[in-house]
Amino acid sequence: MCLHVSKQFNSMSLSNHYCELLKHCRDTKKIHCHIIKAFRNPEIFLLNNLVSAYAKFDRITYARRVFDQMPQRNLYSWNTLLSSYSKLACLPEMERVFHAMPTRDMVSWNSLISAYAGRGFLLQSVKAYNLMLYNGPFNLNRIALSTMLILASKQGCVHLGLQVHGHVVKFGFQSYVFVGSPLVDMYSKTGLVFCARQAFDEMPEKNVVMYNTLIAGLMRCSRIEDSRQLFYDMQEKDSISWTAMIAGFTQNGLDREAIDLFREMRLENLEMDQYTFGSVLTACGGVMALQEGKQVHAYIIRTDYQDNIFVGSALVDMYCKCKSIKSAETVFRKMNCKNVVSWTAMLVGYGQNGYSEEAVKIFCDMQNNGIEPDDFTLGSVISSCANLASLEEGAQFHCRALVSGLISFITVSNALVTLYGKCGSIEDSHRLFSEMSYVDEVSWTALVSGYAQFGKANETLRLFESMLAHGFKPDKVTFIGVLSACSRAGLVQKGNQIFESMIKEHRIIPIEDHYTCMIDLFSRAGRLEEARKFINKMPFSPDAIGWASLLSSCRFHRNMEIGKWAAESLLKLEPHNTASYILLSSIYAAKGKWEEVANLRKGMRDKGLRKEPGCSWIKYKNQVHIFSADDQSNPFSDQIYSELEKLNYKMVQEGYVPDMNSVLHDVDDSEKIKMLNHHSEKLAIAFGLIFIPPGLPIRVVKNLRVCGDCHNATKYISKITQREILVRDAARFHLFKDGRCSCGDFW
Known part of the structure; x- marks a missing residue:
């Protein structure tokens, strides 16, 4: 009897030993061989662990073979195989196993629901969830509820979220923090901020995760003051709380607030992660705060995130936006590992700073390093070709977009519409626009701007009317294109009407570019006195382009009085701008006043100014x-x-x-x-x-x-x-x- 107990004890100890090995060792087949040698009839729990180990290391075929050869199985055996298929997203096999199960428990249902939800299969998830409730609400648990709430959040399905919330209340899960956080998140992401706050307030216990969830939700919905108040009401804040606030400020354009909050976070000596650094660097780039950006960079060097690819990409982006292109290049070169985001940050930086040729070159370097571009990368390099008016290279990238399938992304298609427009191939631009399966405001604006730059005013206006008729809202850039088209065609009355409609009907506050277009509209048409009156009524003084436009028209129409006023105004604004000297010289030269021309040239020489060579x-x-x-x-x-x-x-x-x-x-x-x-x-x-x-x-x-x-x-x-x-x-x-x-x- 004692010998029998001893043997049984040794067998159980050996089984436990193998179970521990299966958890930590990747060579599952080798351990399986030892199990076969050591046991004539292995215990069911050991075989279950063997199935789990094979599945854990993606050997699902072997896992299924062990399961099929088991002399007997329990519910845990079935659940082990089911969860293995679920984790590997083998949905057909998972469904077959689920329907073959002699009995099911909450683990079984969770595996099925989680698998569908993980793949974003809304209808299948809802069907499985409702079937679970039909078979017995006792199977309902916090995991199933949170899974369905997360799915509703990701899919933006508020009706599903409301249904699940009803079950949370009905079956008494409203006190579970594990359920409360995804509930708050679901309401926030579906835009029901009031419901999110109500669900938060009704929770008897709240942890930092729930606070962070609501703060983040209030920020994607632009409820800045509410999120700020909630943040400062928190008794305990962790790094995620601070990072959520910094990221929220950045996303809502409050870059200065984000930088200030980062300073406070540093004073609290809290640990920062890649998202903290990424958010504050984005804020620094947003307001071109180069000095603050350098300070953050110096702090990063003293942390473990110096070689982080996410942080490195954010640094490149920050320096580019601050127009410190050399610093961006230095950071980029020192990065040990680069991905498509890193390369794109440098490429876009070149394009934004006027280095379009370098942008095209770095795209080629990226490909030579085996990095495949995404839609944003390809769209950016096409934009650089447009700035260079390089139709040949742009057409090559068009072919690349067709071969790779990236042409289906609206980012790429819009860039191509702009490219052909800027390169003068307006017919190709319009053809590409017509072939797009989906267009947005940017697509319309690109085409409108292309026709405007080409001087086709009537076509530009027809497109603009068509854009409005299709229900698209023009933005500031659209109106710049339309107004410039009116200017170049001398359509003063039409341009005036559009400028007024932009303000009164479309509620767009004019910026400098719109005022410049209007100055150009009056000036080109020879209505220089109207241009002067318009300038005097402006809420701010024209920029250099506006004054130069007026001055250029004064030269063409030989109006010395207004031309002199425009030249003097331009010189006050930009003392080293040679355009005022050159254009005023043209007016004097046309009148034969060569002495005045000579005086202007002497003034340029005295100031060390040289005309930009054509x-x-x-x-x-x-x-x-x-x-x-x-x-x-x-x-x-x-x-x-x-x-x-x-x-x-x-x-x-x-x-x-x-x-x-x-x-x-x-x-x-x-x-x-x-x-x-x-x-x-x-x-x-x-x-x-x-x-x-x-x-x-x-x-x-x-x-x-x-x-x-x-x-x-x-x-x-x-x-x-x-x-x-x-x-x-x-x-x-x-x-x-x-x-x-x-x-x-x-x-």
């Missing part, structure tokens, strides 16, 4: 050819100048007369003509005529606005050569075809 560039065989006035550096200069001589002869025969007013030097007419003939855009166009095959448009980009003489000359060139010539200057696109320009000579 340059034009054209792309051929993936190489950019840049030209400046009288440029002789191109290896094909002899051919280019020869081509220009031939063109000039034919242009004169067609009736071309050089515009001497475009020359700001007191020299004889022959010298003026020579200077006009060698402007940068004419050199680039001649290069294109020589090397771009017939039938393809010649695309030229210029850093300044096209002068009157070059604009007129290019019309003649397009007629003589029967070529389409697309010139993108600093203000807009000009499509020259058959002796006419798309701008209607109004630019």
Whole structure:
């Protein structure tokens, strides 16, 4: 008898030993072999542990084989296999096991409901939940209730949440904190903040998790003061509480408050995590608080988060938004590990700071490092191509979007609509827009802006009306596009109506860009006195672009009085801006007042100011050819100048007369003509005529606005050569075809 007990005891001890090994050792098959050798008939609890171990290390086939060979099974055996399929999301097998079970308990139902909920299968989860209640409410437990509440929260299904809340009350679970937190979260995320607060107040016991949940919920709903009060009412706050508040302030645009709260958190000596640092760095970037951002960076260096990929990406983003691109590059280079978020942060930073070429280059580097772009990355690099007016590279990324399937993301499609619009391929832009399965306000605005920049005012206005008819709300950017289209077409009355409707009907407060468009609207139409009255009624003084626009129109219409006022105002605003000197010089030169021109030039020299040199560039065989006035550096200069001589002869025969007013030097007419003939855009166009095959448009980009003489000359060139010539200057696109320009000579 004693021997039998001893053997039984040893057998149980050995079983327990193997159970412990199965929990901690990954080599389940090896332990299984030892179990087969050690036991003729292993206990059921040991076999259950073996099934669980195989499933734990993703060996579900072996787990099922052990289960099928068990001489007898209990409910725990079935639940072990069921939960294994549930965790691995093997839904068909899980369903078969569930329906084959001789009996079920709350663990069985929890496994089934959790599996459906984990995959976001709302209908199946609700069906399983209701079936559980039908089979006996005694199976209902806090895990099932919290699972359904979390599912309702994620799916935004308030009706399901209300149903589950009713069960919480009916079956007496309202005092469970484990249920209370997801209940509060569900109401917060479905926008029922009052219900969230009521559920919170009715809980007899509250822990820090519930406080944190409500604080976060009040912040996604912008209830700043309520969340602030709740935060300061907390008896005990943990790091999550502080981080939730900092993140909430940041998400609601209260960046300064977020930075101040971070300082308070530091004084409390609380532990910070990647989310704390990420939120405060976002806040620093939001208000361009470079010094505070550097202080946070210094603090991060003293923590364990210096090499954290999430924090590193946030640092890159912060420095980029603070326009400290060199610091961003340094952080990026030092990152030991980079993911798509890190690369995208650097790429977007380059684009936002005007380094579009670097943005395209880093995209290529990212691919060479084996990182696949997401929709945001691809959309960002396409935007950089748009800024460069690089249609060829942009088209390559379009192909990439089609092959990868990322074209289905609206972020990518919108970027492509913008790209083709900014590159002058407005038909391609419209075609792509029409092919999109889903469009939003950004899509419409991109197309409207493309037509506006192309000078197609009537089409722009028709699109704008269509946008409104389809129920889309225009934003500030949309109105900038529409107003600029009215300005470039001289539609003063229509522009006035749209400006008034923006304020009164759409409740949009005008910003500087809208006022600049209106100044441009009056100025281009020659209504300079109206422009002056409009400026005097503005709530703030125009920016440099507004004054320059007025001054440019004064030069065109030769209004010295208002031009002088605009020039003086521009000089006060930006003393080192050469535009005021150049444009005022043009007015004096047109009137033959060369002494005043000389005085202005002397003033520029005394202040060490130099006019930005005009340059034009054209792309051929993936190489950019840049030209400046009288440029002789191109290896094909002899051919280019020869081509220009031939063109000039034919242009004169067609009736071309050089515009001497475009020359700001007191020299004889022959010298003026020579200077006009060698402007940068004419050199680039001649290069294109020589090397771009017939039938393809010649695309030229210029850093300044096209002068009157070059604009007129290019019309003649397009007629003589029967070529389409697309010139993108600093203000807009000009499509020259058959002796006419798309701008209607109004630019």
